[in-house]
Amino acid sequence: FxxxxxxxxxxxxxxxxxxxxxxxxxxxxxxxxxxxxxxxxxxxxxxxxxxxxxxxxxxxxxxxxxxxxxxxxxxxxxxxxxxxxxxxxxxxxxxxxxxxxxxxxxxxxxxxxxxxxxxxxxxxxxxxxxxxxxxxxxxxxxxxxxxxxxxxxxxxxxxxxxxxxLSPQQREENATIIQDKNKAYMKDYGRKKRADPTPQYKASYTLQNRKQRLATKRRQQKAVEDQTYRCDICDVKARDKSVLRLHNLSPRHMEVLERGKGDWHCDPCKRSFTAKSYFTSHTKFKGH
Structure with missing residues (x-):
């Protein structure tokens, strides 16, 4: 009080x-x-x-x-x-x-x-x-x-x-059902709003992003430091789950999965190659 x-x-x-x-x-x-x-x-x-x-x-x-x-x-x-x-x-x-x-x-x-x-x-x-x-x-x-x-x-x-x-156990079960329904509703609501946003929704969304920007940046930095979202195969530390998901679908990740890690390493790009010819070709690309 x-x-x-x-x-x-x-x-x-x-x-x-x-x-x-x-x-x-x-x-x-x-x-x-x-x-x-x-x-x-x-x-x-x-x-x-x-x-x-x-x-x-x-x-x-x-x-x-x-x-x-x-x-x-x-x-x-x-x-x-x-x-x-x-x-x-x-x-x-x-x-x-x-x-x-x-x-x-x-x-x-x-x-x-x-x-x-x-x-x-x-x-x-x-x-x-x-x-x-x-x-x-x-x-x-x-x-x-x-x-x-x-x-x-x-x-x-x-x-x-x-x-x-209701008993406490029944309330727990009921809360889980309600939570799942709310998540589904908010997901559908957000999808509809993004597809056809009103000026009020755009303003509210922008304001909310501005409020959360600093906290999001801190959370992402900590995730990188703690290696929360890490790809051990490619030695990549992502800032959040969505970035890690995109990495796992990338040609770079698929190439390592297919060929495996080799003895030829490119430290700046953090990539390895199973043959010298692959490594040499890589060093000639602008991306390197």
Missing amino acids: APGLFEILQSATPPTIAWILSLSDEIPINSWGVYYCLVFEKKGYPTLVQIGCSTNNYRGLRARIYSHRDRQAIPTLISAAYEDTYHLSEVRVLCFCPIPSAGNFHTVRALVIALESVFSCLFWAMRKTDVGYGFGNMCPFSKDDFEYAGLCGHNSLLDPIQYLE
Whole structure:
């Protein structure tokens, strides 16, 4: 839980924007949790706040927050705020936990959704102040005292939570099935988008590549150093699996497979030849 959270709940006055901004802006990795999304600011208008949770199976909080920043899969009220020229300002995390094992997904998801509902009520991040949303009079503060307006349109506890009746083993099996379906869907979706890309898809794809470029380069350098993708036959260290696959289909690799390694070596090209005539011919090519 965020530092100072218990004290603010014991206070006679509701949390302020300043208190929200005093929380750490670090987004934990490999975690589920409730995020306090100080979603929108617009000069001369009230700040809008949304409380939500993320229970993405494999990327957690970061996946959900990235989708907000990229304006993907966002709620209707948030989309309307964007159209009204509000902009995303800050994101703060109220509480989080490690992403659970597949067998515990649904139990922990129920807990996280319950916490989302609790914080939405206590901090009144709901859209209207004259509607109960199933909370009754549980909010400890006067709704008129909050210095921000809410963007939550419903009580998350009213949404059904599936698979709670299953055993951990059944949940593991179900998670595997869902994961396989998601992979197949995303593969097909990506293929269709690449075949007929929209301007929005191109922009999103370019932005994502830019974000991942440095991490990809580091990963490839480490793979070369560790010789993760190595062709022992040709003494080639590839940077990733796709490059190694292309090498294995190359004429150079096929030639070594067919003729084997010989006693005549070309060190600059890292090639060997079974006969001197082959070696001599090789040295006369521009590729050498």
